[in-house]
Amino acid sequence: MHLEICIKYGKIIYHWLQSLRESMKNIIHSVVLLSLLAVCIPEVSASPPPAYEGRGLYVSYCQLCHGTGGKGDGPLAKAMKISPADLTTTVRSRSDTILMKIITGEGRQTITGRDRHNLLSDAMPEWKDVFSESQVKSLIAYLRFLGNTKHDLMGDPKVGVQLYQEYCQVCHGVEGDGDGIMTKLMGIMPMDHTNPNVTNPLDNKELVSSILDGKGRFMPAWRGILSQSDVEALVSYIRLLSH
Structure with a gap:
């Protein structure tokens, strides 16, 4: 009886370890892929809107x-x-x-x-x-x-365009239309910043909050990485992307 139990749980542990190994392989594969993307893909900058x-x-x-x-x-x-x-x-x-x-x-x-x-x-x-x-x-x-527009430009778009290219375009796209290189890899659909029907209903405070504190499963929080003035510059640039 004890032998049967040991064999039963031994099989469970074996399959769990196999599953864990596959998961680790996938994680390692993703990390390597992301590293290669960061190194190999040339930096692309769109013409300013x-x-x-x-x-x-x-x-x-x-x-x-x-x-x-x-x-x-x-x-x-x-x-x-x-x-x-x-x-x-x-x-x-x-x-x-x-x-x-x-x-x-x-x-x-x-x-x-x-x-x-x-x-x-x-x-x-x-x-x-x-x-x-x-x-x-x-x-x-x-x-x-x-x-x-119903919204003031609260920051400097000249600063915003540089920050957007550095932190946002990988998901939101070079043109801001939500087709960044990470979208297919992660299966996500970021906000289309070129669509005024999407951005205009959100006031500046809402956009600032989304950037600082994140939103949903995939929009990361940038608090502690970007300053308040950085985020305000980003919001101003996003406003101009839709015109």
Whole structure:
């Protein structure tokens, strides 16, 4: 009787050890694979999203008159006693084609014949010799962001893009659309940061909390690794990814 029990439990222990060995092999295999991925896969950096590049142009050329939030209350406007357009409202009703003509000064209205770049304000300069066509499109993308967003940029997106490439793109993807290299390996579906229908319903505090404290099974907590200002910069960059 004791011999039968010993044989029975001996078989159970044997199979358990075999299973444990297979599990360890899988763990070791995964660790080796991840190490090889980190070493062998070249670092890939996407072109900045249009709204990100447009923000840089806006800060350098437009903010003095139109203000940080685009409401036409910049310090230069006050000093010159001019009234630039409130871009958070006027841009919404205009197509990209008309906005390009307003910014560059090229083209006139078919009805009144008035210069398009003076449609929003008589003091609006022409930028056709300053910006390339791609730069104007990037600037328009940022203007769309100003006109549509409910959320402030709480940090510096220039810092955010670097942090995103270092910590986030492996899962969320180079472009931010949730197709990072780890997604197939782990069978996960990270948030698509390029989809405003996904990101806009979340306020800044919710995004900050998700990054600092993690969310669900696979979103790690970065508290203790990223500072509060780092996370705020990341959130600002994520906002621009969807425009």
